[in-house]
Amino acid sequence: MKQQLMTLLLGATTVLCSCDSQVTQREKNDLRAPAYPLVTIDPYTSAWAFTDNLYDGSVKHWTGKDFPLVGVAKVDGQTYRFMGTEELELRPLAKTSEQGNWTGKYTTRKPADGWQNPEFNDKAWKEGEAAFGTMENEHTAKTQWGEEFIWVRRIIDIPEDLSGKNVYLEYSHDDDVIIYINGIKVVDTGNACKKHVQVKLSEEAVASLKPGENMIAAYCHNRVGNGLLDFGLLVELDDYRYFHQTAEQTSVDVQPMQTYYSFICGPVDLKVTFTAPLFMDNLDLLSRPVNYISYEVVSNDGRKHQVELYFEASPQWALDTPHQKSVADSLTEDGLLFLCTGNRIQDILEKKGDDVRIDWGRFYLAAEKENSMYAIGDGKKLRKSFIENKLEAPSTEGYDKLALVRSLGETKKSEGHLLIGYDDIYSIQYFGENLRPYWNRQDNETIISQFRKAEKEYEAQMKNCAVFDRKMMDEATAAGGRKYAELCALAYRQAIAAHKLVEAPNGDLLFLSKENFSNGSIGTVDITYPSAPLFLLYNPELVKAMMNHIFYYSESGKWTKPFAAHDVGTYPLANGQTYGGDMPVEESGNMLLLTAAIAAVEGNADYARKHWETLTTWADYLVGYGLDPENQLCTDDFAGHFAHNANLSIKAILGIASYGYLAEQLGKKDIADKYTRKAKEMAAEWMKMAHDGDHYRLTFDKPGTWSQKYNLVWDKLIKLQIFPESVAETEIAYYLTKQDKYGLPLDNRETYTKTDWIMWTATLANDKSTFGKFIDPVYLFMNETTDRVPMSDWVFTDTPTQKGFQARSVVGGYFIKMLENKLTK
CATH class of the missing domain: 2.60.120.260 (Galactose-binding domain-like)
Incomplete structure (x- = not known):
């Protein structure tokens, strides 16, 4: 299968590179993002701009910790800071x-x-x-x-x-x-x-x-x-700033794989583009730990100007906290100049947790050696020396900055690029064994070889990314409208970069999520479930890779309960569930539904065949306990335990139906009939238990309550035909009476919501216009929120503020409307 994917990609590359340049012309994304993606490699190497102007604040890790990256254009001796701020020095x-x-x-x-x-x-x-x-x-x-x-x-x-x-x-x-x-x-x-x-x-x-x-x-x-x-x-501290004058930012534009900035730096215009070639049909490229920073300088007065570009990176890119001691170095190879930094103490895979950054391995900044200058040392001295037309600084004995200068000479127009990346050496500990990143799974690659490949492919990948961006935006607009497409553009890199791709010792592909700013769990099933639509759309092999570890956990005997586990540890240590409470109905339903979704996308149930015994155990558990769930958590665990959850019951019913659907695909007709019939019987009972006049209840035992029944969407997408269409129609009509300014609340208890579930709920609508009525408030929230962080999925609907969570992979669920188009053609 992997070989087939590579062959497909090579063919696609030829087509993409030969496309007319007009195909790659983009329509600007007008969304004012809560935060702008800059470098998106994995949960550790993930950098964002939290401000409207790239120079208004420090570049930050998704957690909010500074990842200082400064960019300055020197034009005819005048400096214009276009990226980042001089690191706030605090004692x-x-x-x-x-x-x-x-x-x-x-x-x-x-x-x-x-x-x-x-x-x-x-x-x-x-x-x-x-x-x-x-x-x-x-x-x-x-x-x-x-x-x-x-x-x-x-x-x-x-x-x-x-x-x-x-x-x-x-x-x-x-x-x-x-x-x-x-x-x-x-x-x-x-x-x-x-x-x-x-x-x-x-x-x-x-x-x-x-x-x-x-x-x-x-x-x-x-x-x-x-x-x-x-x-x-x-x-x-006093007197640490040297780059007081900023450029004038004229635009910023987020596309799926690229973020474009435009500036005026006195007599020249500067364009800076951040690119992550995250093609899901090429796993070696998807896992390559290198991104691009491209630049173009054009005179705006018709004259030539002397131009230099200064880039400065902090060792914080390779430290958990700025108080750790670092080391730095430089090297040249194959015409590339490399600057690198890392923690002085290399405790590989020794830390786990949520608000934790990597502090092993090395961060790299690279560019063509020709016309490049560099220095490593004290940040203040580096900046001062650059202003004075030299580049030198003494060492700080443990916190040296990396400075790289590109000399563009006297020019009317010039362009080029840098490469930025990270070598984490080992990425994941999987049931006691340390795993290398997928790009080095056979231990036959180096970070230098990855940079070489990235450099060689630069021109082709920039074209490929532009073509993909245009195509995805056109398809998303056709599916759900322009605002929907602009939200998807912002979600694309966020969803992918919240995962790490590795290969298990048994050869399984593992695409392991991190529960960003929720609890730091790794490989969480109820993170995989909402994230899956993006990956079902572009490569179902990655959805299997988001589930393989859970099947292995049960089938190896390490997990002995008759329902699916919640997680396999706390990132990056995947040694067994660490979450404090089980979610029996939730996770079993999720695994069955996603296995059925894979079959629907691929047109066969081969993946289900591999895990049939485990799926049978989970389906039988849902038959016994799914109709009226006991007091337990669901994926919306922040709301706490509660019993008789009507939406969770839908998941159980559709999970049983999914098992019947898979049995049908595998030619097990008697089993298919039995479980499909059972699901329909439970659905009929559900309608009686949940009915509350003009809508259906939050819990069976509480009249006058309501909740989003987002789990119903799979009945529509997989064509299970378990619930009458009137259930979704009734709910949609009712939801339209409950919307707030910034979206539809999750249920009647609070004014907060989950934006991924809104997308699923909206997809229950039978027309694009009604779908848009649910999307517009979410777009408004992202455009107006005062919490400048990578998109939160847990937000308030009556104020433009987040409740919690940020930078999570669940925004992959935004792509469910596009997935509907694929499955219902």
Whole structure:
């Protein structure tokens, strides 16, 4: 199969490269993205712009931590910063738990009024070491906090006068947090969950900080699941900026594989393009850990100008925290200049967790050696020397920056590119065995060979990406309208880059997701389920690779329960489920439905045949327990446990129907008839139990409730014909009466929603116009949200704010409308 995919790609490449240039002309994406994808390789090497202008803030990892990448154009001696900011240099005044050790007084019982004030008597409170949190899930937690509430008081000693200084509070929290400095409220997040937030203190708060003892007091509410509280103070260093003048950004445009920026730098125009050639029909290319940064400079006054482009990268690209020590180096090979950096201590695959970045392997920045200059060292000295027409800097003994300058000479027009990438050496630990990335699965490749291939293919891949982008946008527009297409463009790289591709010891392909900003689980079934439409559309082999580990887990005897596991560990350690609660109906239904979807796309049930015994066990479990689910979690686990879930029951019924569908495909007619008949009987019973007049209930036992029945979409797409079409029609009509400004709530309990489920719900509609009525509010949310992060899928519908989650692969579910077109042609 892999060989067939390679053959197909080679043929496609010839066609793409020979296409007329007009085919690649794009229509601009007008969506103001919450964050713009720049470098998208995998869950660790994933860089975004969180601001409208590329130069308004630091380039960031999807978690929000800085991945400093600075770009400056020097034109006739004048500098214009077009990318990133000079790294905010902060000195800790009171370290967070990740910067050092601190202790505080705490209580989990509501204290008397005035607890936040310095003079409050806290002698009866306990003393604990920060951070405070659920130690089983939060790697920074040193004091167990599993209760619903916590109040913490921390005395800090400030040795200096801070008058006129910029002081920042850094904090991490899960969930609601309120923080006071010397009794002055400085943070009140409401219902939210974030890590490593830095907020500049008001003049009033800074004025209250006197030399000597000061008080930081915080309250946190753990609503469900994980808990975390940590905080500290930092002060900004003086005189570290050299690139004060910025370019003028004139446009930004997100296409599926490329993000285009345009700038004016005085007398020249500059275009910068970030490209990730994520072709899903070429797995070696999909897994190649190299992206492109292209540039084009054109005179806008008809004259020649002396132009240089300066690029500076920080070792934070290869560190979990900026306080770790790094090493840096350079080399040249085959006409390419390489700069690289990495952690001084190489503890490969030693860390796991959610808000964790890679700190093993090496980050690389490369360009043609000709007309390139480079230096490695202190960032401030690098910038100063570039302004002074030289490039040199002393070492910092552990935090050297990488600087690369492209000299374009005196020119009216010039273009070129850089390559940016990462060698993680080993990517995943799979049931005790460390696995190399897919591109080096046979241990016969090097990061240098990958860069060489990327360099050789640059021209062809840029054309191929442009052709793919145009084609995908045309097809998405035809399926769901222009706004739908623009959302899909933003979702494409996000969904893919939240996975890592490896090969298991038994030869299975593994495309393992990371639960970004939910709990960090690896290979989660209820992440695979919503993500799958994108991969079903472009390569069902990748959907199998998102499921193989779950089948192996059961079939190897490592997982012995009669239903599917939730996950196989915490990223990047896939050694067995680490999630605290099972989701029996949810995950079994997901696996059966996706196996049926693969059969529908491929036109055969060969994949199901391989795992028939396991699928039978799961189907029988759903027959016994799926109609009226007991008190348990579903994929929307943030809502907590609850019983009699009508939407979860639909999943169980359609999971049983999927088993019947697969049996039919395999010629097992008696089995097919039995399970299909059972599914129809359960569906008829469901309609009686869930009926609530003009809609169907959230739970069978609660009249007057409602919820999105997004699981129904597979009845339509796979043509299972289990539920009457009137069920979906009734629900769609009802949902249109419940929409808020920014979307359809998930159910009647809260004003939050899941944008991926809205896409599925909208696909139940029988016409494009009605589909668009559900998509428009989601588009409006993404266009107006004040939370500038890679697309969140868990957001409020009445305010433009996220509830939680970001950069998750589940936005692959946006492609379900395009998948419908493929399956129902």
